[in-house]
Amino acid sequence: MKKFRIDKSAFFLIAIMLIVVVTSVVLIVSMRPDPIADALQNDPLLNILIVLEDEGRPLLTNVLIYYPPSRRAAIFDIPSETGLIISTLGRMDRIDALYTERDISAYLQEIEKLLGVAIPFYMVMDMDDFSALTDLLGGLKVFIPVPVDILTETERWLLPSGAVTLDGDKIRTYINYAQPEERDTSLSERRQNSMTAFLWALGENSRRMFSREFFPAVKRYIDSNLEDIDLNKLLSEIARADTERLSPQTVTGSVRLVDGQQLLFPYYDGQLIKDIVRQTTGTLASSGDITHERIYVIEILNGTTVQGLARNTSALYQSFGYDVMNVANADLNDYAETIIIDHIGDQATASNIGEIIRCTRFKSTEIKTDQPGNYETNSLVDFTIILGRDFDGRYVR
Numbered sequence: 001m002k003k004f005r006i007d008k009s010a011f012f013l014i015a016i017m018l019i020v021v022v023t024s025v026v027l028i029v030s031m032r033p034d035p036i037a038d039a040l041q042n043d044p045l046l047n048i049l050i051v052l053e054d055e056g057r058p059l060l061t062n063v064l065i066y067y068p069p070s071r072r073a074a075i076f077d078i079p080s081e082t083g084l085i086i087s088t089l090g091r092m093d094r095i096d097a098l099y100t101e102r103d104i105s106a107y108l109q110e111i112e113k114l115l116g117v118a119i120p121f122y123m124v125m126d127m128d129d130f131s132a133l134t135d136l137l138g139g140l141k142v143f144i145p146v147p148v149d150i151l152t153e154t155e156r157w158l159l160p161s162g163a164v165t166l167d168g169d170k171i172r173t174y175i176n177y178a179q180p181e182e183r184d185t186s187l188s189e190r191r192q193n194s195m196t197a198f199l200w201a202l203g204e205n206s207r208r209m210f211s212r213e214f215f216p217a218v219k220r221y222i223d224s225n226l227e228d229i230d231l232n233k234l235l236s237e238i239a240r241a242d243t244e245r246l247s248p249q250t251v252t253g254s255v256r257l258v259d260g261q262q263l264l265f266p267y268y269d270g271q272l273i274k275d276i277v278r279q280t281t282g283t284l285a286s287s288g289d290i291t292h293e294r295i296y297v298i299e300i301l302n303g304t305t306v307q308g309l310a311r312n313t314s315a316l317y318q319s320f321g322y323d324v325m326n327v328a329n330a331d332l333n334d335y336a337e338t339i340i341i342d343h344i345g346d347q348a349t350a351s352n353i354g355e356i357i358r359c360t361r362f363k364s365t366e367i368k369t370d371q372p373g374n375y376e377t378n379s380l381v382d383f384t385i386i387l388g389r390d391f392d393g394r395y396v397r
Helices: 002-031 035-042 097-101 102-115 127-136 168-176 184-206 213-219 228-238 267-284 310-317 347-358
Strands: 044-055 056-066 072-077 083-086 093-094 120-125 140-144 150-153 156-159 161-168 247-250 253-258 263-268 297-302 323-329 338-340 363-364 368-371 383-387
Touching: 002 297, 035 044, 035 072, 035 228, 044 102, 044 127, 044 184, 044 228, 056 102, 056 168, 056 228, 056 267, 072 184, 083 102, 083 150, 083 253, 083 263, 093 168, 093 263, 097 102, 097 297, 102 120, 120 127, 127 168, 127 184, 127 228, 140 184, 156 168, 156 347, 161 168, 168 184, 168 368, 184 247, 213 228, 263 267, 263 310, 267 347, 297 310, 310 323, 310 347, 310 383, 338 347, 347 363, 347 383
Parallel strands: 044 120, 072 247, 297 323, 297 383, 338 363
Antiparallel strands: 044 056, 056 072, 083 093, 140 161, 150 156, 253 263, 338 383
16 A cells, blocks of 8 residues: 555656646747747748858859748849949948858848848858759759750860759759850849749648648758747748749849959949848739739830930839730930820839839720720830939939
8 A cells, every 4th residue: 555655646746747748848838039029020031041052152042031921922133243342341242242251140131231121031042952952842843945065175065955853963954054155144034933843842742841840851951040940931922932932033233344354233332232122022912913923015216305215214114024016216305204104004013113223103005996906006015114304313303
């Protein structure tokens, strides 16, 4: 009987200890900071810096801006040759000099200043990591318009054409190959396409990739400022992004030679890219569905005597992702006021177009057809902008 009482007392003590331990664990977990939730509490958008590097230099720098409620996202490419006065280095140089000479934190802070947004999270992968992740995902789907067969002094680059799925080795080729006389923009587009394909593949394989059993194999290839549990949560969230409607953007500017290297200086002293980011993020988080479902076609007509006004404004609208089909002089060169003509009856988009140059004058025209499906020539253009004397080259005053 005495032994039974001792055993019974010990049982209750063990039970009490277990309850205390479980309660403590629950309290600790519940009190643990959640950086993803905290970020969304301060801003409805998730901003993430994604860097793909090779031999310590960024090959691709993208900022993903994602709005979870609608699953809408935009991705901004930061060219490595973007030229800035970098105060922490005490000189004018490429933005990626911060990455190679300082660290990812200094690089991220400069990109925050460039875009005018806070970026709380980053993810870094080198080419070996990205190649391995590509294989874990079962390959990345990209479109290659023409076959690639390039022989260099050290290797041969071969890629098929069409909609193809590339494994880790082939995606490395896709990202790195260079055609003779190929524009830098084409190379940047391929790399950005690779990141878009990566995000799509994450979504398609999310159940497996973020499972408790499989995620340890994923996290080893990603360097981040998040703990493993939070990185899993962040990747799981952005994997939900609707990549079919992903809005790609890039920093645009004028190229100048500085100290023997070509630097890309953002237009309007960097204010343009901030305006693009502000308008894009505002559209993503809008309660109405006014985001671009397609690329709108516009024409820009110079209604003044200022030479090159329409051409320069064309570059401005292309930076915002519009397709400028025609740049020409207007029927008159004495328009006092700038006006936007809406050919498709889309007031919301017309307003967005006007906001870029602060134009508030609009006119709607009726699209006429001589038979169903056969539109007149001007119907190929969604909006016409006629620049007047009140336009100073950037804004309507």
